[in-house]
Amino acid sequence: MRWLRVYVGVFFVFLFAPILLVVVFSFNSQRSLQNFEGVSLQWYRAFLENESLRGSLIASLEIAFVTMVVGTVLGTLLAFGLVRARSRWSGSANVLMLVPLVTPEIVAGVSAFLLFTQVGMRLSLVTITLAHITFSISYVTVVVRARLAALNPEVEQAAMDLGATRLDTLRLVVLPALWPAVVAAGLLVFALSFDDFVLSYFTTGESPQPLPVRIWSAIRFGVTPTINAIGTLMLAISALAIVLAIALPRLLGRRESGIGVLLGREGA
C-alpha cells in the first residue's frame, strides 16, 4: 500500500499548489508572478483603496448574507414539509427541489436572465440575490432533511401527548434538534453564494458588481497581482464560513461533526 500513500501525497501537492501560489504571490512586493521578491501588503492596499472594488466586496457580502438568511428559512421549512407531510404535492415539491441541484449553472443563469429581462426588471444586486436564493433553497433542504429524517417522530408525538401544540412541538422539540444542520447549511450557502460566478454573471447589473464578476473581467486582460490579493481574501472568507459550518454544530453541543452533517448531502 506504499505506492497508494505516495500517490495520495503527490495528489495533495498538485491539489494545493495552484492555490498556494495565489496566496504566496498575493504578498509579493513586486509585480512579478515568477519571482518572489519580498513580503508586502501593497496588493491588498491596492484592492482595498480602490473604491469600486471595495464596493464589489461589500456587494458580494450583502448578497451572500441575504441569500443565507432567506435561503435557510425557506429551505428549512421545505425540508420539514417534505419529511413530515404526505401531501399530494410532496412528490412534485421533491422533484422541484432536487432538479436545481443537478442543473448546470449556465442553464440556471440563462433562465434567470431571461425571466428578469422579460418581466422588465432592471438587473442589479436584487436580481443576483433572487437567483442565488433559488439554488440555495435546495442545498439547505437536502442538508436539513437528512438530519430531520434521522429524528424520531415519536418524540414529537410524546410532546403533543403532553399537551404541546404542533407549533410548540416544532419550536421546542424539532428546531433545537435541527439547529446544527440549519447552521451548517446556512454557512455552506453563504460560502456558495459568495463564491458564485456563473449565476451572478448572468444576473448582474452595471455597478456594483459582485467580486467574482470583477475577477472575470480583470482576468481577461491578463494576470495581475491584485487578483491574487482578491482571491486570497475571498478564500479566507469562504474558509471562515466553512470552518464555522464544521465547528459550530460541535460547539452547539452535538456529538456529530459538522462535516458529517454536510456530507448528509450524499445520503439524502
Add this chain to the structure above:
Amino acid sequence: MNAGDRFAGRFLIPGGLWLLAFFAVPFVIVVALSFGTPGELGGALYGWYPENYSRAFDPVFLPVLLRSVGYAVATVALCLALGYPVAYYIARFGGRHKHVLIALVVMPFFVNYLVRTYAMVALLSDEGVVNGVLGLDDPVRFLNNPFAVIGGLVYGYLAFMILPVYAALDRMDPALIEAGKDLYGSDWSTFWHVTWPTTFQGVLAGTVLVFLPAVGDFVAAQLLGGPGTYMIGNLIQQQFFGAENWPFGAALTVLMMAFLFVWMVLYLRSAARASQEATA
C-alpha cells in the same frame, strides 16, 4: 389526510412557490423564447422559428457540441482515475484522520472557481511560474489546447467525484474485503469482484455530478483554451453577451438540458433509492 399532514403540508408552500416562480417558470420562458427571434433593438421576440434548433447542427456549431461532450467524458474518466484511489485511501487507511483528510480534499473547492482556474494560468502560461523555473528560450506552450481545458475541468470538479465515492467506500463493510482475501482472491481480483461493484453506486453518482457541470462549463475553455477549444457553454454565453442572439442561446440551452435530462433522471432516481434504503 390527517391534521398532522395538513399542518406539515403548509411548510411546502413558501419554498415550493419560490422554486416554481424562479426556477420552473423561467425555464418555460427559455423554451418559449428558443422558438423566438432576435428583436430589432436587441432582446428577443416570441414567435415560431424552429430553425434556431436546426442552426445548432450547422457545420459551424456541431463540432462545438460534440467537443463539449468529448471534453466532459474525458473529464469524468480522469476524475475517476485520479479520485478513486484517493477516496479509497482515505476510507480504508484514513483511520481517525479521515475527517481531516476529506476536509482537505473539499477545501480547495471552496476557493473561487475563477481564482483556481486563474491560478492554473499563472502557473502554466508562457510567462508563468513553471516556464520561469524551466527557463527555456522558447516557453513550453501548456495552455490553449484541449489538454489544458480538460485539466481545468478536472481541477474544477474533482471533489464531486471523490465525495460520493468516498461515501460509498466508507459505508462498505471492510469485512467484505477480508472475506475476498480469505477466499484466496488476489488484491486485484478482490477489488474487481468485491470493492468495485459495492461502490459502483458512488461511482455512478460521481460520474453524473462531474459530467453535468462539465458539459455546461465555459470558464475553463475561455481562460485555459481559445476559440479552437470552445464548448457549448461558451457558445451560449456569446449569444447573450456579444452576439446578442438570445433565441439561439435559449435553443442551445434547451438542447443541452434535453441531452442532460437522461443523466439527471438517472441520478435523481438512484439518489432517491439510496435515501429510501438509508431510512428503511
